[in-house]
Amino acid sequence: MQEILGKYSKEKSNLIQILNEVQEYYGYIPENAQVEISEYLSITMAQIYGVITFYSRFTLKPRGKYHIAVCLGTACYVKGSEKILDRAKEKLGIDVGETTKDGKFSLEATRCIGACGLAPVFTVNEEVYGKATVKTLDEAIDKIMENPE
Amino acid sequence: MKTLEEINKIREEKRKELDLRINTSADTREKHILVCHGTGCTSSKSTQIIENFRKIIEEKNIENVRVIQTGCFGLCAKGPIVIIRPEDVFYAMVTPNDCEEIIEKHIQNGEIVQRLLCKDIDNKTVQKLDELNFYKKQKRIALKNCGVIDPENIEEYIAFDGYKALEKVLFHMTPDEVIEEISASGLRGRGGAGFPTGRKWLFTKMAEGDQKYVVCNADEGDPGAFMDRSILEGDPHCVVEAMMIAGYSVGANKGYIYVRAEYPIAVKRFQKAIDSAREYGILGKNIWNSGFDFDLEVRLGAGAFVCGEETALLESIEGKRGQPRLKPPFPANEGLFGKPTLINNVETYANITKIILNGAKWYSSIGTEKSKGTKVFALGGNVNNTGLVEVPMGTTLREIVYDIGGGIPNGRDFKAAQTGGPSGGCIPKEHLDTPIDYESLQAIGSMMGSGGLIVMDDTKCMVNLAKFYLGFTVDESCGKCTPCRIGTKRMLEMLEKITEGNGQKGDIEKLENLAVNIKAASVCGLGQSAPNPVLSTIKYFREEYREHIDFKECKAGECKALMKLSIDPELCRGCGLCKRNCPVDAISGEVKQTHIIDQEKCIKCGTCITKCPFHAIKG
Incomplete structure (x- = not known):
């Protein structure tokens, strides 16, 4: 935490930059990080909470080990990504924004990741699956489930 | 640090060296x-392709060959794309395993790898990029360097007239002359609203203040649009240079670029561009002894569509919740940190250096009477050539969809195209010949928007589309003003009711009435334009709304609650494609005999409809 904060001056306008780094590092924004940011930038906890909940990139809960994000941008939507999302919900038994009990999978519906030429698209962590179908998703999830590590 | 003379020398030498690129x-x-290294191609392993090429070249010890990562070539549907210069041979859908063959056959023996050449829509094999129909009607100004230079190498940018416009401005033009030139070019804001750029610059210049700022809006939130991303990924320096020119003209010495954090490649390349410009003495204090100081900083967005609205964007740069401010005062007078601020979109900036170098007269000779220059579109949806296209203003939608886009796949019919994303409207078949410019699009109930252009075929339900966009705006409404926060939610509920088969008479009128009120009463552009997709779909597809409400029927087969899939025995040939693709094994039937759908098992996903080559399955 100190390392991240050390990169920035105490100007209040650095809040979002810092939150972005914290989100990147921990996968979510833990409460004690919020306390440290609050002290460092002299911004109240309430204001920080307000900013975190305003932006969809920031989360207050940890993500699963495998984070599945189905793109619901227009290009993907037109090419049927909603069906992929529905299938993911059904298969994992969780809703968008949730994490499975074993902490293995989490699911997100994102807006355009900019790979519209490959629509429909979903990602598992950093890997992009383009021109995807319900079957591609099934296979990707099954592969992870079969190989525990 | 390099002096101006040294920069000019680099340009001269590098230009000779890179002549083979063009x-x-x-x-x-x-x-x-x-090798294309934009987000689209990177997603299909272009990084691996670059590594493989380099490895093979090293292993085989081949001389005089260089592998270069470039920005987007545009034809994303055929990615990853590899082009060999100077002969300009164009390979499509290359995989990392193809690298060896390309090196051995093409590079070492001068023999073209036929199987990797691209097939055009008319099934002709094409060898050169500009022989493709996709490129014939395009004119690249904003995207001039995309796909030509290595975006992470400042010297390659300098070679192709980079930072020459800056030199011209700093030493041969006064700020007023620059603004006069931009005004005369007729350039208008490419973010969507189309405000004259020159006038915006003038207002910021005239505003009083000890400190002024220049901001670049790269918060490309329209889902399905990736023009700005491609420019930042393919030619980041042209935005740096244009922001400096803007800074010189309006009297600002500090610039911010606000980029979506979802665009990691664009962020990285832009940051790199800033770093190397500093290193070469192009950004910093007293640039080239001209007395002009300028520096730039990247700010990341964090996933909020409303931050594309200029005042919300300023709030976000200041580290706050991105809620729009009331206007006036306009940013030109009271913007970032309360100081006069100029905000332009990425694509607007991408035109600036070309206008300065080639003159306003040249620029204004392109386009229509009131909309000058070109516009970049991200072409997506149900169209063969998805990708990035740049066309002169006034090109018709038909030319973009059919000539450039190669028409609709799977033998389907064009139903509508959406421009302007969630703020725009749909354009139906009867308006295919509308020339694309700010006024014409507005006249038919759509808008230019930032450049997303989504094509839809006849399997798309327009009520469902309106619902999709409304769902988006409800999610993204910042909640500051009531008409947008509550109004859009009420509209969404009505659309949900209709698509679930519970629509009642009078719902269409209620939707229209609410839409008009939300447009009139919302604080910012998001709310004022949110009802547009509903209004335009009602305008052109009222019948479809009626079918949903009166007959509980969705002919396109997208509204699941209204759907009961069946196979037409007249049309079914028993090919079995539907059966094989059904994810829940609900379809049965022998080969060459009519297949049957088990309604109990069917989850109404519609996969069979899209797969059936004979259009035998009806929803």
Whole structure:
């Protein structure tokens, strides 16, 4: 935490930059990080909470080990990504924004990741699956489930 | 640090060295392998392709060959794309395993790898990029360097007239002359609203203040649009240079670029561009002894569509919740940190250096009477050639969809195209010949928008589309003003009711009434334009709304609650494609006999409808 904060001056306008780094590092924004940011930038906890909940990139809960994000941008939507999302919900038994009990999978519906030429698209962590179908998703999830590590 | 003389020398030398990039008859023994390294191609392993090429070249100890990562070539549907210069041979859908063959056959033996050449829509095999129909009607100004230079190498940018416009402005033009030139060019804001750029610059220049700022809006939130991303990924320096020119003209010495954090490649390349410009003494204090100071900083967005609205964007740069401010005062007078601020979109900036170098007269000779220059569109949806296209203003939608886009796949019919994303409207078949410019699009109930252009075929339900966009705006409404926060939610509920088969008479009128009120009463552009997709779909597809409400029927087969899939025995040939693709095994039937759908098992996903080559399955 100190390392991240050390990169920035105490100007209040650095809040979002810092939150972005914290989100990147921990996968979510833990409460004690919020306390440290609050002290460092002299911004109240309430204001920080307000900013975190305003932006969809920031989360207050940890993500699963495998984070599945189905793109619901227009290009993907037109090419049927909603069906992929529905299938993911059904298969994992969780809703968008949730994490499975074993902490293995989490699911997100994102807006355009900019790979519209490959629509429909979903990602598992950093890997992009383009021109995807319900079957591609099934296979990707099954592969992870079969190989525990 | 480099002096101006040194920069000019680099330009001269590098330009000779890189002549083969744009000149097919360049006198050289060198070959350049250009690999697209934009987000689309990177997602299909273009990084691996670059590594493989480099490895093979090293192993085989081949001389005079360089592998270069470039920005987007545009034809994303055929990615990853590899181009060999100077002969300009274009390979499509290359995989990392193809690298060896390309090197052995093409580079070492001068033999073209036929199987990797691209097939055009008319099934002709094409060897050169500009022989493709996709490129014939395009005119690249904003995207001039995309796909030509290595975006992470400042010297390649300098070679192709980079930072020459800055030199011209700093030493041969006064700020007023620059603004006059931009005004005369007729350039208008490419973010969507189309405000004259020159006038915006003038207002910021005239505003009083000890400190002024220049901001670049790269918060490309329209889902399905990726023009700005491609410019930042393919030619980041042209935005740096244009922001400096803007800074000189309005009297600002500090610039911010606000980029979506979802665009990691664009962020990285832009940051790199800033760093190398500093290193070369192009950004910093007293640039080239001209007395002009300028520096730039990247700010990341964090996933909020409303931050594309200029005042919300300023709030976000200040580290706050991105809620729009009331206007006036306009940013030109009270913007970032309360100081006069100029905000332009990425694509607007991408035109600036070309206008300065080629003159306003040249620029204004392109386009229509009131909309000058070109516009970049991200072409997506149900169209063969998805990708990035740049066309002169006034090109018709038909030309973009059919000539450039190659028409609708799977033998389907064009139903509508959406421009302007969630703020725009749909354009139906009867308006296919509308020339694309700000006024014409507005006249038919759509808008230019930032450049997303989504094509839809006849399997798309327009009520469902309106619902999709409303769902988006409800999610993204910042909640500051009531008409947008509550109004859009009420509209969404009505659309949900209709698509679930519970629509009642009078719902269409209620939707229209609410839409008009939300447009009139919302604080910012998001709310004021949120009802547009509903209004335009009602305008052109009222019948479809009626079918949903009166007959509980969705002919396109997208509204699941209204759907009961069946196979037409007249049309079914028993090919079995539907059966094989059904994810829940609900379809049965023998080969060459009519297949049957088990309604109990069917989850109404519609996969069979899209797969059936004979259009035998009806929803």
